[in-house]
Amino acid sequence: MLIKTNTESCLLLAICEELQGLDSQITQNIEKKLMNLDPSHSGIIHQSELTYLLLKQKIPLKLTSLSCIFKSFSDTNNPEKVHYKELLEFIQRATDGHKHHLDEAEIWDLESVTYNDSITENQKDSWLQRFQKMEMAMQMYDIKNTGYIDRDQAKRLLHNYSLIFNLNLSPLKINEVTRYSQQEGKVNLVSALQQLKEL
Structure with a gap:
């Protein structure tokens, strides 16, 4: 199950900045956990289980972005479930794509990135x-x-x-x-x- 190229490109652009600095190891860890929840290897899982894992692993995606991604990778026969392998591959591509753009532009302001990450991590919502x-x-x-x-x-x-x-x-x-x-x-x-x- 694959989303259309133009939709994929739009989503990649939309979430690229949100995933800045995401460690690729995190998506691999999430996939391992999801495979344990999918003993039949169907490749699909309920949105609630995936959302819980993504939030627990602190994947920096806005809920609106997450909703769009879920719709793009939802199962045709059961819209409440998503194709998690393709979805995680998509997130990985978005992460790699962001790093690639940084490499091309030769932007290496790591101090700024660390500062922004620190603000995000420590910000206390009401x-x-x-x-x-x-x-x-x-x-x-x-x-x-x-x-x-x-x-x-x-x-x-x-x-x-x-x-x-x-x-x-x-x-x-x-x-x-x-x-x-x-x-x-x-x-x-x-x-x-x-x-x-x-x-």
Whole structure:
């Protein structure tokens, strides 16, 4: 499964700067972890599992960029799953492409890169800003834009993102909110997130 060349070129240009300084070893580590989660070697995996690993490994991609990449590499028969090998190869090409452009231009301002990386690493977002990042991440799993996702999936994602974004959401509150915001086993995202925000 490959994305079209023109779409690929646009995405490469869009995420090239975001992936500046990414160690190629990280994508290799992620692929090994994903292969363990894919014992049947199908080559596809659920977006939630891949998102969790990418965020845990601190891949510096904006959630909007990640959403576009997921759509480009989504499985035709199951849009909630992505072809992870091709996706990671794409990220690797974007990383290598950025380094190649740096080499051609002979830009070796490593001190500046280190300084920028330090600012990014140490920047402290407010709780609300971190919560908004979680909201954006959660919306990515509403593939059909129904406003609902499965309750079990919602609980798992909220627990994971609470840890990733350091939100300190109470597991008890997450269970309560997903229970009261659900209908026929599916959680209303807007309602659930609003309730958690107001706690």
